[in-house]
Amino acid sequence: MERFMSQENKVDVIVVGAGPSGAAAGITLARAGKKVVIVERGSFAGSKNMFGGAIYEFPTIDLYPNFKEEAPIERVNTQHRYLINDDNSSVSVAYKREDQSTSYTVIRSKWDSWCIDMAIQVGAYFSPKTIVRELIIKEGKVVGIKTDNEEFYCDIVILADGVNSILAKQIGLRKNLNDTEIAIGVKEVIQLPKNVIEERFNLSENTGCITEIAGSPMKGITALGFMYTNKTSVTIGLGVNLDELKKRKITPNELLNKLKKHPAVAPFIKGGELIEYSAHLIPEGGYNAIPKLYADGVMVVGDAAMLVNNIHWEGTNIAMLSGQYAAQTAIEALEIRDFSSNMLSLYERKLKQSSFYKDIKSYKNAVKIVHSNSSSFLKYYPEKINEFFEMFTQSGFIPRACLYRRYIKNFLKDRKISKLLYDILNIIKIFFDAIK
Amino acid sequence: MDIENLDEKLSTVKTNPDTQSHLIPDEDSCIRCEEKSCIYVCPASVYKWNTEEKKLIVSYENCLECGACRIACDKQMLVWKYPNASFGITYKQG
Ligand SMILES: Cc1cc2nc3c(=O)[nH]c(=O)nc-3n(C[C@H](O)[C@H](O)[C@H](O)COP(=O)(O)OP(=O)(O)OC[C@H]3O[C@@H](n4cnc5c(N)ncnc54)[C@H](O)[C@@H]3O)c2cc1C
Ligand code: SF4
Ligand code: SF4
Numbered sequence: 001m002e003r004f005m006s007q008e009n010k011v012d013v014i015v016v017g018a019g020p021s022g023a024a025a026g027i028t029l030a031r032a033g034k035k036v037v038i039v040e041r042g043s044f045a046g047s048k049n050m051f052g053g054a055i056y057e058f059p060t061i062d063l064y065p066n067f068k069e070e071a072p073i074e075r076v077n078t079q080h081r082y083l084i085n086d087d088n089s090s091v092s093v094a095y096k097r098e099d100q101s102t103s104y105t106v107i108r109s110k111w112d113s114w115c116i117d118m119a120i121q122v123g124a125y126f127s128p129k130t131i132v133r134e135l136i137i138k139e140g141k142v143v144g145i146k147t148d149n150e151e152f153y154c155d156i157v158i159l160a161d162g163v164n165s166i167l168a169k170q171i172g173l174r175k176n177l178n179d180t181e182i183a184i185g186v187k188e189v190i191q192l193p194k195n196v197i198e199e200r201f202n203l204s205e206n207t208g209c210i211t212e213i214a215g216s217p218m219k220g221i222t223a224l225g226f227m228y229t230n231k232t233s234v235t236i237g238l239g240v241n242l243d244e245l246k247k248r249k250i251t252p253n254e255l256l257n258k259l260k261k262h263p264a265v266a267p268f269i270k271g272g273e274l275i276e277y278s279a280h281l282i283p284e285g286g287y288n289a290i291p292k293l294y295a296d297g298v299m300v301v302g303d304a305a306m307l308v309n310n311i312h313w314e315g316t317n318i319a320m321l322s323g324q325y326a327a328q329t330a331i332e333a334l335e336i337r338d339f340s341s342n343m344l345s346l347y348e349r350k351l352k353q354s355s356f357y358k359d360i361k362s363y364k365n366a367v368k369i370v371h372s373n374s375s376s377f378l379k380y381y382p383e384k385i386n387e388f389f390e391m392f393t394q395s396g397f398i399p400r401a402c403l404y405r406r407y408i409k410n411f412l413k414d415r416k417i418s419k420l421l422y423d424i425l426n427i428i429k430i431f432f433d434a435i436k
Numbered sequence: 437m438d439i440e441n442l443d444e445k446l447s448t449v450k451t452n453p454d455t456q457s458h459l460i461p462d463e464d465s466c467i468r469c470e471e472k473s474c475i476y477v478c479p480a481s482v483y484k485w486n487t488e489e490k491k492l493i494v495s496y497e498n499c500l501e502c503g504a505c506r507i508a509c510d511k512q513m514l515v516w517k518y519p520n521a522s523f524g525i526t527y528k529q530g
Contacts, residue, residue, distance in 0.1 A: 041518055043526055048501060050530040108530030129521040148521065164503040177507045179473075184504045186479045188445070189529040233529075242508050246473040253479055257440045276529040277445035279479035279500040281507075 001037060001152070004125040010153040011035040011125075013330050014145055015160055015323075016132045016167060018045035020055075020316045021302025022160030023115035024063050024323030025330075030124035032331045037152070038116065038124055039145065041131040046112030049162075050187060050278040053228025053235055054210060055111065056317045057102040063320060064118055072110040074230040075208030077103040079201070083225075083264055085215035086386035090264030098207065105208050105228050135167055135298070141339070142171065142297035155339050156330045157298045160323060163281045165304035173300055174291050179242035180371065181285030181306075183223075186252040187237025188260075190272035194232050200268050201229055212313075213238075213265065215382030217258035221248065222371045222378065225259050226313065227268060234269055236260060239282050239313075241371065252279070282315070283308045287364040293351070294344040299326040309356065311363050318356040325350045366430045376423050384411060442481055446498050453497035454523040458516070459505070465513035466492045474505040474514065501525055 004011070013029050015022045018040035029036040042048040054077055060067055067073070079096045120126050136144035136151060144153035159167050163182070168174040192200075201209040213225030223240035238259055240252055259265060283289060283306040290307065293300050301307075302319030309318065329347035333339055351357050370377045387410075391403045412420075439445055459482065461474070467490050474483045480498045483505065485491075501524055506516035518524070 041521060043522060046530055047526045048524075050527055109528050112530075131518055131521050164506070176512070179477075179508050182504075182507050184477060184479060184502060188439075235529075242473075242477050242504060245476045246471060246508060249476050251476055251478065251481065253442055253445070253481070274439045274445065274448055276448045276527065278449065278527055278530060279502045279504075281503050 001125065001127045001130070004035075004037060009151065010144075011037050012154060012334055013037075013156045013158060013327075014039060014152060014154040015158045016145065017160035017162055017302075017304070018042075018116050018126065018128070019049055019112060019160060019162055019302060019319065020115065021304075021319035021323035022158070023112065023119055024059075024320040025158045025160060025301060025327040026124040026126075027063060027115070027119035027122060028324050028327035029330060030119055030122040032327075033123070034331060034334060036124050037154075038119065038126050039130045039132055039147070040126070040128045043129050044109070044113055045116040045126070045128070046109040049108045049112055050185070050280040051108055051316065052185070052187070052226045052237065052313055053105045053230075054103040054313075055106050056314065057104075059317060059321045059324060063324060064115065071114050072106065074105040074107060075203075075206055076101045077105060077210050078207040079203065079209040081209060081211040083211060083213045083215075084382045084385050085213060085217075085219075085262055085264055086383050087216045087219070088263060089386045089390060090262070091385050091389050092264070098204065103210070105230055107230060132161070132167060135170055137171070140296060142295065155297070155334060155337075156344075158323070158326050158330065159298060159300045159304045160302050160319075161304050163283050163303040163306075165300070168291065168300050168304050171295060171298065173293075173295060173298075178285075179246060181283065181289050183239040183241045183282045183284040184245070184252050184279060185237055185239040185282050186256050186279045187235055187277070188256065188274055189230075189233050189235050189276045189278075190269045191233045191275045192269070192272040197229055197232070197234060203229065206231075213259070214378060217262060218255060218378070219382065220375050220379035221255075222374050223255065225265070227265070233275065234272065236265070236269055241284060282310070284310055284367065286310060286367045287361045288368075290360070293348045294341055296341045296344075297339045299329065299344055299347050301326045307357075307360065309360050309363065310367050312359075314356070318354075318360070321354055321356055322351055325354075362434045363430075365433055369426050369430060373423065373426060376419075380415070446480060449500065450526045450528060451497065452523050452526070454519050457494055457496035458519040458524075459494050459496045459499060460515040461492050461494065461509070462511070462513035462515075463491060465511040469510050471510045473508040473510050477504040477508040479504070499524070
């Protein structure tokens with residue numbers, strides 16, 4: 001890295017972290033001819049990273065116009081499935097459209113590496129196996145980074161160091177996280193032949209399916225399961241709030257084992273071979289958890305800034321966009337050589353105008369409402385929906401009208417009218433927040 | 437073959453463990469800690485309580501570097517660092 005730096009070990013910008021946000025910042029700066037170093041603790045970009053499965057057309061295509069032809073894409077997602085599980089049954093909704101798609105499954109170790117290669121090609125310098133332990137602060141301004149054995153200087157640091165961002169905490173931009181604001185994701189990648197995946201998920205060649213799973217075995221728990229299809233593997237996993245694990249004294253691996261056995265899930269992965277188990281945190285606090293995104297000489301992007309849309313499992317898109325906007329702001333700041341927090345606040349203003357940021361804001365209360373009413377939304381209603389279909393599909397000696405009446409009677413018996421109204425009000429609140 | 441056993445699962449992750457632990461709980465705090473949340477949130481069962489020795493056993497070489505224990509530690513008394521560069525896990529899928 002020294003050779004890339006000028007004599008006093010100084011560059012224009014140092015980006016900490018080579019995930020989607022760091023790569024986006026790096027490529028944007030390098031394209032503008034700025035001297036940028038991307039520092040990554042893993043032995044290659046992506047080696048420490050895991051996610052569910054899908055990246056999105058926007059803003060990927062702005063950053064990497066050639067990605068559809070050249071990037072290591074697994075499948076184009078043309079199908080979305082939602083499973084609402086009870087213990088022994090499941091109701092599913094599927095949406096399929098073959099001619100239009102804006103999401104793609106990727107394998108992070110390959111995808112993150114490809115993005116960094118693109119940044120290197122346009123002049124960014126990449127330094128893997130390098131951990132930033134601390135930021136260097138002089139007169140209240142961030143002026144560089146400290147690794148295990150060296151110090152490097154720059155005009156601006158972009159913190160793209162992910163959900164644990166120890167560095168954002170060091171400079172007071174982030175507080176100690178609360179266990180309701182963080183979920184842990186665990187996942188297994190299960191290898192299966194290509195044709196078997198396509199048959200089981202009802203896919204045509206190279207198209208993919210995203211499956212989201214609510215209810216059993218995570219009944220009443222703020223947790224969601226997922227499945228994604230790669231070319232020759234299926235990933236299955238779940239995200240669960242840390243406070244739920246503490247409260248119920250259950251480990252994420254135990255929950256995942258149960259999920260894999262659920263009768264609506266097991267057939268999809270049957271006979272496959274586990275090729276990797278992994279875990280990673282997910283910021284779960286939504287809009288209310290987003291910290292201030294800048295200070296003198298520094299900007300925070302992606303998961304480090306808690307920028308994730310939990311309702312849709314989207315984090316890579318706003319990670320890339322925030323990296324790009326922080327880089328654009330840095331380019332302007334370098335023109336006029338003003339690295340003050342006042343100048344860098346431009347980044348936050350830009351980001352607030354984006355649809356991704358506005359989406360997170362719309363769901364401001366949704367996660368909290370679902371979390372604090374998890375026994376309703378993640379237990380009672382999934383059960384009732386399944387009971388409805390059990391009754392609806394049954395053919396027997398009891399007349400259907402009688403079954404329907406019994407169902408409605410039970411519904412009202414199990415649940416006080418006031419509680420029903422309260423739940424309905426909450427749903428209306430989530431809905432109005434979303435369209436506001 | 438469906439794998440349930442955690443050790444078998446962990447054997448699918450490429451790791452290069454350091455000779456020292458990057459996870460250092462404060463032993464006194466652990467003795468006083470009733471919840472012991474680190475044990476439940478960990479996806480790799482790195483922490484186990486040894487009742488005889490009244491001590492948390494830390495199998496740091498199995499750590500997936502997620503950070504859950506750092507946030508969940510009831511006493512906020514767990515020194516948590518990334519393992520030194522070129523040590524720890526390398527995901528090939530992710
Ligand atoms: C289970 C799960 C499922 C998900 N599913 C999806 C999905 O389907 N679609 C989607 O869009 N999003 C999904 N997300 C969210 C998405 O993965 C993240 O929002 C996204 O990766 C954030 O990108 P980032 O660049 O900000 O951070 P990261 O991708 O976490 O990158 C941070 C990088 O910084 C490095 N680093 C950290 N600290 C240091 C340091 N001190 N020095 C040097 N390097 C450092 C890390 O090694 C890492 O490479 C999911 C997340 C999880 C956990
Ligand atoms: S939660 Fe913290 S204090 Fe409690 S046993 Fe675990 S490490 Fe020790
Ligand atoms: S960082 Fe994650 S995997 Fe490692 S010990 Fe803590 S909870 Fe377990």
